[in-house]
Amino acid sequence: EPEVTQTPSHQVTQMGQEVILRCVPISNHLYFYWYRQILGQKVEFLVSFYNNEISEKSEIFDDQFSVERPDGSNFTLKIRSTKLEDSAMYFCASSESTGPDTQYFGPGTRLTVL
Amino acid sequence: AQKVTQAQTEISVVEKEDVTLDCVYETRDTTYYLFWYKQPPSGELVFLIRRNSFDEQNEISGRYSWNFQKSTSSFNFTITASQVVDSAVYFCALDSGGGADGLTFGKGTHLIIQP
Numbered sequence: 001e002p003e004v005t006q007t008p009s010h011q012v013t014q015m016g017q018e019v020i021l022r023c024v025p026i027s028n029h030l031y032f033y034w035y036r037q038i039l040g041q042k043v044e045f046l047v048s049f050y051n052n053e054i055s056e057k058s059e060i061f062d063d064q065f066s067v068e069r070p071d072g073s074n075f076t077l078k079i080r081s082t083k084l085e086d087s088a089m090y091f092c093a094s095s096e097s098t099g100p101d102t103q104y105f106g107p108g109t110r111l112t113v114l
Numbered sequence: 115a116q117k118v119t120q121a122q123t124e125i126s127v128v129e130k131e132d133v134t135l136d137c138v139y140e141t142r143d144t145t146y147y148l149f150w151y152k153q154p155p156s157g158e159l160v161f162l163i164r165r166n167s168f169d170e171q172n173e174i175s176g177r178y179s180w181n182f183q184k185s186t187s188s189f190n191f192t193i194t195a196s197q198v199v200d201s202a203v204y205f206c207a208l209d210s211g212g213g214a215d216g217l218t219f220g221k222g223t224h225l226i227i228q229p
Contacts, residue, residue, distance in 0.1 A: 033216060043159070043205060045216025056215055091159060100147045100209035103217060105159035 002026045004106035006092050012112045016081050021109045023075045023092030032075045033093040033103060034067065036060070043091065049075065082113045116141045118208050120220035127196055128228050135191045135223045137206030143167075146210030148182065148189045149217065153203040162204075165189060193225075201227045 005024045013019050025032050034046040048055040049067050066078045075094075079086055089110050093103040117140040127133045139148065150162040163173060165182050173180045177194045193200055203224045207217040 035216065042221045043207075043217075043219040045218070048216060058216065089157060100215065102147075102149070102161060102164050103209075104161060105151070107156075107158040110157075 002028075004092055004094055004104055006090075006106035006109050008109060009107065010110045010112070012114065013082055015084060015113055019079050019082055019111065021077045021079075021090050021092075021111070023077075023106055024073050025075055025092065025094030026096075026104060027073070029094035029096050029104075031055070031095045031097065031101070031103075032067075032069070033095075034077045035091045035093065035105075036088040037091065037108075038088045046077075079111075082111075084113050087111055087113045116143075116208050116210055116218040118206050118218050118220035120206055120223050122223045123221070124224040124226065126226040126228060129198055130195050132192060132194050133196055133225065135193075135204050135206075135225065137189045137191065137220060139187050139189065139206070139208045141208060141210045143210035146208060149207040149209070150180070150189075150191050151205045151207060151219075153205065153222070155202070159205070162191075167210075196225075196227045198227050198229055201225060 007022045011019055032049045035043050036046055037043045045058050047057040047061045047067055064080050068076050089108045091108045092106040095101040095103045119138045122136055146167045148165045152160045152162055163180055170182050179192045181190045203222045205222045206220045209217050
């Protein structure tokens with residue numbers, strides 16, 4: 001069964017460093033998403049992406065964040081200058097269509113900022 | 115604004131008991147989808163069910179059943195004859211409006227099934 005994959009599973013970085021989290025969405029899906037979950041809290045929407053541009057973004061998704069689809073399979077989330085409060089689990093998701101549709105989630109990347 | 119409330123933070127039951135997880139939602143949209151996801155201790159988010167706002171039929175899948183009531187804006191989830199493997203955090207989520215909107219999640223209910 002097709003699934004969303006994410007790498008790395010765990011990333012440790014120093015405050016102020018840039019990190020790139022990678023995702024491979026399900027191959028026939030057209031819509032891609034990033035969410036984050038601070039430990040013990042609810043899952044929060046960051047951004048959605050369609051046709052090579054951002055569709056929607058939340059208040060959390062400020063100028064420190066950016067997303068990109070560098071090729072036909074990968075979808076990345078970049079945090080330019082990490083802060084301690086960026087420590088969280090980051091989930092990538094994809095859906096076949098919108099309007100709305102089921103989003104399938106990857107296993108997540110745990111980001112730890114020291 | 116959209117909102118999902120899962121009032122039960124944690125529920126603990128003994129194996130084989132039935133358990134119901136509550137979900138109440140708020141939205142101004144007439145077209146929306148409701149979801150339940152399971153997050154086991156390993157951390158991933160597993161899709162369980164999707165229900166659209168025009169379909170109020172209850173759904174049963176094995177030991178799982180869902181009760182959608184528009185009149186009370188609720189979408190409750192019942193596990194019958196619970197098993198230890200059902201132990202997880204369960205999230206209710208809402209997706210409404212057009213476009214690639216993100217899901218609005220509730221805070222989750224931590225379900226503990228004791229042997």
